[in-house]
Amino acid sequence: MTPDEIAALFTRADGQYLCARWGRPIVPVVFGVEESTLSVLKGAVEAVVTLAGHKMAETDTELGANLMVFFLRDWAELPEVPNLDRLIPDLAPLCDRLAKAGANQYRVFRFDEAGAIKAAFVFVRMDDDLAGVSAETLALSQAVQTILLWSDTAFVGVSPLALAAGQVILRPEIAGVIRAAYDPVLPPVARDTSHALRLAARMAALH
Structure with a gap:
């Protein structure tokens, strides 16, 4: 996923970027x-x-x-x-x-x-x-x-799930975002879109 695609998952309808984990x-x-x-x-x-x-x-x-x-x-x-x-x-x-x-x-x-x-x-x-x-x-x-705290528009029209060989699975790119967001090197909460660049970098490193 590109940083812009990742950022869209955490950019709310009002334009605010917010990603939080447990x-x-x-x-x-x-x-x-x-x-x-x-x-x-x-x-x-x-x-x-x-x-x-x-x-x-x-x-x-x-x-x-x-x-x-x-x-x-x-x-x-x-x-x-x-x-x-x-x-x-x-x-x-x-x-x-x-x-x-x-x-x-x-x-x-x-x-x-x-x-x-x-x-x-x-x-x-x-x-x-x-x-x-x-x-x-x-x-x-x-x-x-x-x-994660996703955007209120993250999965409107596009499910985070997919079908593979008749089984429902988590879409690999969404799984990658979740893994990256929980990487200890990243903060538990981020309010700036530069965080999406860091997520993309972690996804590449974890792939």
Whole structure:
């Protein structure tokens, strides 16, 4: 990938460049799925975390779990989840906006003092479009989209996943970006597009 193509993955719709990775081990918890799907989701998270060279843990000292994934049928269900409004301010108005927009997924990130990711909340509304997607594809997609703070336009129209020999895989160039972004020589958060040049250099070195 060219530096410009990499920069586009982290340049938001308002023109701001922002790339952040997790600054602590990831502790996932999943709500609203059957036991069989739970293992698929956690397996996808573990695979992407391993790819990044990052770590998982059994518990987070501050939050208990720091990657919370909620599956639901209707946005109206979320405000009924006990204490969730403490974690997500203005939860009810947010759900109203998501319902009006017909959204089927939404992610909220929390950051530490350095700007690295310390928590992520993922909400997936299983509409007709997502109901036809396999658990493996859905799990890998969400894991990829929470391992880094991507631009809000990064995967609009272009999935981070691809098909290879009938199997859903992470696109090699996106895998390369994730590996490079977690290289210890790079900062956990970057707000300048020169960071994309450094990512491209790391991708070339790691290839």
